[in-house]
Amino acid sequence: MSEQAYYVLLSLAEEPRHGYGVVEAVKALSDDRVRLGAGTLYGILDRLVEAGYAEASGEVVVDGRLRRYYRLTRDGMAALAAETARLTDLALLARRVLAARPTSRPALGSA
């Protein structure tokens, strides 16, 4: 799962959101680091809907503008939990490797 897709799932885990809401939530969750364009956003949403991880939950017209809301499905929540566990394990492994690393490396090739 790409980082962007993970953020989109995370944003939908909080509450159902419309497209622009997802973009704003991802920006906030990533401290302004991940900015989704419309093409990327709908590519991810299409894939999540096809995989059964998200679904359209309703449409609202505000000031003549169509807002289609998306929500996470049970499978989506399970996929998010599984990916989070995988990332946690990966971070733990990385910490162990970095902690076991000697503070100063001997020069290679010295007699």
Added chain:
Amino acid sequence: MSGLDRSAAFWLRAFPRRWRAERTAEVAEVLADLAPVGATRLDLRTATGLVRARWAVRWRQRPPVGAFLRYRLLGRRPSRAYDGWLRDDLEGALYPWRYALLLDVVLGPLFLPLFLLLDLPLVPSAVAVAAGTVVAVVDRARGRAGAIETLFGSPREIGPMRPYRPLDR
């Protein structure tokens, strides 16, 4: 319609017809929300992102290479799972060109050694290939409706017209 709406509509035309029917209004609103205040057209990054997403949509829905080549070259129908893609392909404006150019790509390497062996002059050979491509394009453009009918069947018969009978009698 504002300049931004026109620009969004232009770039969204790249997507398959089915996708557009379902998503255009929604995506256009998001594009309007994301655009800087006063923007009159989509910026290059957004337009590039839409084009990339369009290719991703088409690529994801495409049948496997074998099924694709059997369909394109031999007219064999891919499985029902690819009906959406098949309809988009047949109804797309560039369908005749996609068909003809693939023929060029497949048949080109087969005929190239023959051209070289017979030492045929380059310009007449290129003209012959171009003419063949145009013939294939015209043939597909004329045969499009027939192909749709062959692959999807004719529209359902709704039965004979009966005499008009007003509802208030």
